Amino acid sequence: MSPVILAARDIDYVYPGNVQALQGLSLDIEQGRKLAVLGPNGSGKTTLLLHLNGTLKPRRGEILLDGRPAAYDRRSLNIWRSRVGLVLQEPDDQLFSASVYQDISFGPLNQGLSAAEARERVRLALAALHIKPLAERATHMLSFGQKKRVAIAGILAMRPEVLILDEPTAGLDAQGVAQLLTVLEEQRRAGATLVFATHDMDLAYTWADVVAVFCDGRVLRQGETVAVLSDRELLQAARLKMPWLLEVAQALGELEQPPRSQEALLELLRQSHSSPVTVQTPLPDPPPQGGRELLQNSYLAYSPSPCGRGLEGGG
Amino acid sequence: MHLTDQHAWTNRWRRYHPAEKLLLAGGLLLLSITLPPLTTAPVVLLVVWLATVIGAGIPAAALARFIAVPSAFLLTSVPFLVLSVSSSQGIAFSPSGLETALRVVARSLAAISSMAFLTLTTPVIAWTPLLRRLGVPQAIVEIMLLIYRLIFVFAEQAVTASQAQAARLGYDGIRRSLHSLGLLVASLLERSLARMRRLEIGLAARNFDGELRVLQPTYALSLWRLALIGSTLLAVAAVSLLGNQLLAKAMT
Numbered sequence: 001m002s003p004v005i006l007a008a009r010d011i012d013y014v015y016p017g018n019v020q021a022l023q024g025l026s027l028d029i030e031q032g033r034k035l036a037v038l039g040p041n042g043s044g045k046t047t048l049l050l051h052l053n054g055t056l057k058p059r060r061g062e063i064l065l066d067g068r069p070a071a072y073d074r075r076s077l078n079i080w081r082s083r084v085g086l087v088l089q090e091p092d093d094q095l096f097s098a099s100v101y102q103d104i105s106f107g108p109l110n111q112g113l114s115a116a117e118a119r120e121r122v123r124l125a126l127a128a129l130h131i132k133p134l135a136e137r138a139t140h141m142l143s144f145g146q147k148k149r150v151a152i153a154g155i156l157a158m159r160p161e162v163l164i165l166d167e168p169t170a171g172l173d174a175q176g177v178a179q180l181l182t183v184l185e186e187q188r189r190a191g192a193t194l195v196f197a198t199h200d201m202d203l204a205y206t207w208a209d210v211v212a213v214f215c216d217g218r219v220l221r222q223g224e225t226v227a228v229l230s231d232r233e234l235l236q237a238a239r240l241k242m243p244w245l246l247e248v249a250q251a252l253g254e255l256e257q258p259p260r261s262q263e264a265l266l267e268l269l270r271q272s273h274s275s276p277v278t279v280q281t282p283l284p285d286p287p288p289q290g291g292r293e294l295l296q297n298s299y300l301a302y303s304p305s306p307c308g309r310g311l312e313g314g315g
Numbered sequence: 316m317h318l319t320d321q322h323a324w325t326n327r328w329r330r331y332h333p334a335e336k337l338l339l340a341g342g343l344l345l346l347s348i349t350l351p352p353l354t355t356a357p358v359v360l361l362v363v364w365l366a367t368v369i370g371a372g373i374p375a376a377a378l379a380r381f382i383a384v385p386s387a388f389l390l391t392s393v394p395f396l397v398l399s400v401s402s403s404q405g406i407a408f409s410p411s412g413l414e415t416a417l418r419v420v421a422r423s424l425a426a427i428s429s430m431a432f433l434t435l436t437t438p439v440i441a442w443t444p445l446l447r448r449l450g451v452p453q454a455i456v457e458i459m460l461l462i463y464r465l466i467f468v469f470a471e472q473a474v475t476a477s478q479a480q481a482a483r484l485g486y487d488g489i490r491r492s493l494h495s496l497g498l499l500v501a502s503l504l505e506r507s508l509a510r511m512r513r514l515e516i517g518l519a520a521r522n523f524d525g526e527l528r529v530l531q532p533t534y535a536l537s538l539w540r541l542a543l544i545g546s547t548l549l550a551v552a553a554v555s556l557l558g559n560q561l562l563a564k565a566m567t
Contacts, residue, residue: 050516053520055516055519055520074524077522078522078524081519081520081521081522082522085520086520088513088516088517088520090513092468092510093510093513093514093516093517094514094517094518094520094521095464096461096464096514096517096518096527097460097464097527097529098438098439098440098460098463098464099438099440099532101530101532102440102529102530102531102532103529105529105530106518106521106523106527106528106529107521107522109528109529109530110521110522110523110524110528111522115530118530119530122530136324136329137324138320138321138324138438139464140464140467140468141321141324154521155520155521158521158522
């Protein structure tokens with residue numbers, strides 16, 4: 001197992017007005033592995049991320065950096081945030097400067113680098129995200145996808161060991177998502193540890209090494225992607241949907257290694273076409289037709305009880 | 316404003332030292348104010364057109380639009396200069412008034428156009444180092460730039476929100492329009508505050524410590540361009556004065 005670089009231990013957080021956001025949450029971020037934190041909207045994913053870079057301080061429990069409890073004084077926070085970079089979901093919440101170049105230079109200068117060093121960092125960050133032509137542009141003239149990349153470049157320029165992204169693919173088109181994933185893969189190869197918070201199950205399945213299923217303020221289970229996402233009961237409890245690739249794989253029978261990408265699935269189907277795979281388990285029943293019935297049977301049905309009851313011990 | 320700003324960011328002269336542009340614009344402004352307007356204005360307009368359209372590559376229409384707005388105010392004052400009111404004649408046309416009006420219009424147009432050149436060719440980030448050098452406190456400059464950035468964010472929000480209101484018939488009739496506008500303003504205020512809180516989080520993630528330090532663009536002063544600007548200004552003055560003499564001779 002890779003060393004745990006950043007961890008949350010049993011943290012509680014309550015928003016003003018007694019809104020319980022996190023409740024006994026624990027999470028491990030292992031060095032060099034891609035982690036997806038999965039949860040429905042409003043489950044507290046963003047609150048968790050804000051704990052991971054010290055923006056919020058847990059009411060109970062602690063955040064561990066390299067196994068040591070993190071401190072919240074100014075100096076420690078500066079070191080912490082230099083090591084753990086957080087990219088917010090909405091790039092306009094992060095880009096404050098009139099020009100792209102200036103905005104990216106902000107973090108490195110705050111780290112106390114000289115102008116020459118900062119210049120170099122900006123150059124490399126622009127290159128890493130393939131946005132060199134945007135350097136001299138005005139921030140407000142960029143498209144959403146471009147803004148997103150500039151926001152990421154602003155964090156990358158600080159050379160964080162852990163790069164945390166809140167809903168990184170939200171609002172991006174298919175090509176934008178593909179480009180973003182390529183860029184991040186390059187960062188991972190260069191040694192960065194990546195964390196996504198997302199509700200996109202299909203993305204998490206194809207992308208992550210490890211997933212943490214998150215619901216109503218705590219992590220129900222964290223583990224290897226395929227193992228965790230094959231657990232239908234768990235996903236139902238967390239009001240999440242099984243990734244379609246896994247859904248198809250399960251319909252095809254208990255495969256030793258379910259396909260992790262669309263290409264892998266197509267390859268599998270092509271092979272089975274020449275020598276037909278015997279479907280070992282019956283195909284699931286077709287979905288019911290009536291609207292009310294559909295809603296009741298669907299994982300989307302509103303469940304008034306908190307998720308994860310009866311799943312104690314997960315996580 | 317959006318279009319003007321866009322030209323400032325993208326024109327061919329954006330990388331030139333702002334002091335050079337300031338020298339040209341300021342020089343032209345000074346000449347327009349001090350020299351006889353009837354002969355100066357056409358030369359100044361010509362130089363501005365050459366610099367903005369031919370030099371910086373900004374469409375002539377953008378320049379014209381920039382000049383047109385203040386010119387509208389200018390034209391409204393013309394009748395009051397041309398007509399004179401006296402107890403004996405009532406309201407009457409005055410020939411000396413016509414000449415005054417012409418002078419005022421020419422002088423103002425020249426002054427406006429030299430400012431138009433400066434505004435259309437200089438992006439906001441070019442001003443920061445200059446403002447700092449002029450002794451404007453860092454905090455003020457930062458607030459200016461932040462406001463500049465947020466204007467665009469909020470303008471976008473305002474447009475989207477008002478479109479959404481209009482889609483639900485919020486602007487049907489004066490009463491409802493006023494009501495909707497009130498709601499819009501209130502929601503924008505709330506959203507701005509929420510956005511500021513989130514921006515604070517975003518900045519904190521990059522170790523914000525109270526000062527918005529960023530790399531300033533560097534510009535190189537070019538002796539060649541400075542010489543060109545100097546000689547242009549001299550030429551404008553010479554042509555204007557010479558023309559004025561010829562004009563005076565022709566009048567007598």
